[in-house]
Amino acid sequence: MTDLLGHQFTETAVTAPPATARTPTTAPSPQILLYTRLRKSPYFWKSRAHGVAMYSVYNHTYHPRHYGDPVAEYWHLLDSVTLWDVGVERQLEISGPDAFDFTNMLVPRDLHKCAVGQCKYVFITAPDGGIINDPILLRVDENRFWLSLADSDVRLWAMGLAHTGGWDVEIKEVDVAPVQVQGPRSKEVMVELFGESVLDISYYYLRPYTLNGMDVVVSRTGYSGEVGYEIYLYNASRDADQLWDAVWQAGEPYDIRPIGPCHIRRIEAGMLSYGSDITLDTNPMEVGYDYRWMVDLDQEADFIGKDALRRVRETGVSRLMVGLEIGGDPLGSYNDGSMIEPFEVVEPSATHRASIGRVTSACYSPRLERNIGLAMLDIDFTQLGTNVVVETPSGPQAGVVVEKPFVDPGKRTPRS
Structure with a gap:
């Protein structure tokens, strides 16, 4: 064949690589890049010298999450x-x-x-x-x-x-x-x-x-x-x-x-x-009765969100954060990469498992010897003793609404 400039060349067939060559692979433990763009704590080098094993990014800053064994x-x-x-x-x-x-x-x-x-x-x-x-x-x-x-x-x-x-x-x-x-x-x-x-x-x-x-x-x-x-x-x-x-x-x-x-x-x-x-989509009335004391709607001074939260108090919340005990194999420590996404919570009915909320943080408690978690659930499923189903990484598991905090509800330990 001849190109536009009169050069002779031989046409070569181009074959696609085997499909397996294009199959993506998932790294089991992807690294976090250490470089100049993200901020570093003033203690970054001191803490790193002790063998930080995992970082996350918090306030645009590298944050040590654990040193190898949470x-x-x-x-x-x-x-x-x-x-x-x-x-x-x-x-x-x-x-x-x-x-x-x-x-x-x-x-x-x-x-x-x-x-x-x-x-x-x-x-x-x-x-x-x-x-x-x-x-x-x-x-x-x-x-x-x-x-x-x-x-x-x-x-x-x-x-x-x-x-x-x-x-x-x-x-x-x-x-x-x-x-x-x-x-x-x-x-x-x-x-x-x-x-x-x-x-x-x-x-x-x-x-x-x-x-x-x-x-x-x-x-x-x-x-x-x-x-x-x-x-x-x-x-x-x-x-x-x-x-x-x-x-x-x-x-x-x-x-x-x-x-x-x-x-x-x-x-x-x-x-x-x-x-x-908690996020911007969560209001203080939804995060549990043990946090409602942080909102003073009766104070004389105004604050941003006061009118909206007064309406929430008057009408009630449609969901509430509760404690859950969760069955199944032991979960991780939460900060070890074992909980990448929230766990869906569904109704326990065998025929109609509609979503009723999410577990937002969960772990295995070594001293309680059970899986525990914080969950934002529809208000109809927040009474103590309510049974639910939690979609964990190992499959659906039985869950039950329990008191939170799970340990030391009166905070006697930190006050001592």
């Missing part, structure tokens, strides 16, 4: 003391003359009941009542608040509200990053670091300290359901290594170990995970 981490949290890199909890500072009124508008809790030096677990709600975030709020000064953020872009939301409303506030992410010291021996480690006065910090209160020239805020908070503290480090980008080393040295006599957030323990405690159990 179940061993669970038992060590229950028995001893653990150190967590939670620098992903970005600190959004709200300050200025209007800081109190502006922050009080963001959240459904009445901050007139939050003293300087106190912390509150809060929801940030949208105009329709949906949950934008569920941070820990720290009132570090009269007109200065930190929001220790869960995984959503609250900074942009708050900046937009402040600009549109003409509020006299400064909203910025500050160079403050926490670590968590959690477990029954955490008090001993904290005394080594800060002295006996640290024992005077009440549950959900805070106190400033200086440690080896580093300014910190210590709070009696944590995401474990156990006794624990968070140490918020100023100038974290500069001093993170020094703080990590100080905590590690103080904890070595008490067998301190680094772990990721222990999802087995937080599910036992009924603690919510933003993006899993």
Whole structure:
């Protein structure tokens, strides 16, 4: 054959590769890319040196999920003391003359009941009542608040509200990053670091300290359901290594170990995970009666979503988050890649299995020796003892609605 330029060539038949060559394969454990685009906690290199085995991305930041054995981490949290890199909890500072009124508008809790030096677990709600975030709020000064953020872009939301409303506030992410010291021996480690006065910090209160020239805020908070503290480090980008080393040295006599957030323990405690159990499509009235105290509809001050949530209170909810016990083979630890998608929940009828909700977080509890989970179900299926069917990875399994939290419903342990 001749082409347009008069060149001679021989036509060669092109054969398709065997079909098997084009068959896609699924990597059983795909990696997460470590590169420059995603942010790193100030403690990234220190925690990584201990052998982080799995990361996720949280607030656009690499987050250590576990160090190889989530179940061993669970038992060590229950028995001893653990150190967590939670620098992903970005600190959004709200300050200025209007800081109190502006922050009080963001959240459904009445901050007139939050003293300087106190912390509150809060929801940030949208105009329709949906949950934008569920941070820990720290009132570090009269007109200065930190929001220790869960995984959503609250900074942009708050900046937009402040600009549109003409509020006299400064909203910025500050160079403050926490670590968590959690477990029954955490008090001993904290005394080594800060002295006996640290024992005077009440549950959900805070106190400033200086440690080896580093300014910190210590709070009696944590995401474990156990006794624990968070140490918020100023100038974290500069001093993170020094703080990590100080905590590690103080904890070595008490067998301190680094772990990721222990999802087995937080599910036992009924603690919510933003993006899993709650989202913008969830309102505070739906997440269980044990969280309704976080919405003060009778306060004089207005807050975003107040009218919508008042309507929800008047009309009632159509679904509710409950605790489930789930049959079948042991599930994983939730943070080990064993629960990629929520589990569908259906009616137990053999002839008509309509969807009635989803299990949003589930795991096998080693001490309870059963599978447990948090599930958002249609309101007609939320009475204690209600039987349901859960579509697990190993097939349909019997489920029953039970009390949550599954362990320590009065939170006596973290308060002790």
